[in-house]
Amino acid sequence: MTENAEKKESETGRNEIKEEKEEKGQKAIDFTHLHTDDITPLLRCKRVPCPKCGKTRAVYCYDCLIKVEEDLHIPHVDLPLDVYMLQHPNERKSKSTAVHLCMVSPEKAKLEKWPREETFDPTSTVILFPSETAIPVDEVDFDKVKTVVFLDCTWPQTHSMLIDEKLRGIPRVKIEGSESRFWRYHRFGKPQVKSLLSTIEAVYYFFVEFAIAKERRERR
Known part of the structure; x- marks a missing residue:
């Protein structure tokens, strides 16, 4: 396959993911599409x-x-990958949606304070962050990658976390454009930046794309 053909196939795959997400109401989470437990x-x-x-x-x-x-x-959620959520020291657990994931998936989800003493294996770990070098979820080799890291912080705090030498060498991945269902004021740019997701929303959208990409690979 030529380089142009590979690029075209990759773009086609990303468009398919975007279309599937929109068909399933995934641009912003539509709770009517979710199979949830009764939390009454x-x-x-x-x-x-x-x-x-x-x-x-x-x-x-x-x-x-x-x-x-x-x-x-x-309620319990069985995640297909290990999830580490690194929390900035200025963030409060009482306000963090990362805590919710730890409660529904205690075996797979871990919330740790940053900076972290231990290092991650860069060959089996990715960080969700939309940098210039980040690759789409559907291009990740999940036969090798078993851990995904999320940053539990505000947008301005991401820079100090990403230049941490223990995180610098870990590949970045990104999700296709999704919108937050929860309005929150951000003290930069426009007051409403819909693409800035809460931690739990970022986890949700990541695994939506993970599942879609997995289905596409299995259909080949």
Whole structure:
């Protein structure tokens, strides 16, 4: 296959992913398309002391990352890859959507404070970040890549995290244009920047593209 043919095939694949996402209502998350558990019992929960730290919390403790009542049923998600969410020290766990992923997928999702002491294996790890060198999700070799890293921070904080020597050598990946369902004021550029996603939204969109790309590869 020539270089131009490979480039055309890659562009076609990305367009297919974009079209499939739009068909499934994925430009902005359409909750009517999701198969979700009934969380009504969780909405009725009252604040009780966390069994580990003693702080009063409802449903789960965002510091200890555990549910506060043993008989509570928290929905479970089985992720196909290991997920590490690195949280900037200026971010608060109480405001972070990364905590939610840790609660529904404790075996696969880890929330750690940045900077991190341990290094990641660059041959089996990617970071989700839309840099100039980032490649689309459908071009990632997931036979080798088993871990994906997300930055739990504001947009201005990303620079200081990415120049960290322990993260510099890890390949970047990007997702196709998606919009946030949750408005949040950003103190730069326009007040509403729809493409700036919360951490949990970024994780969701990444795995949507992961699933679409996997289906496409299996159809070949």
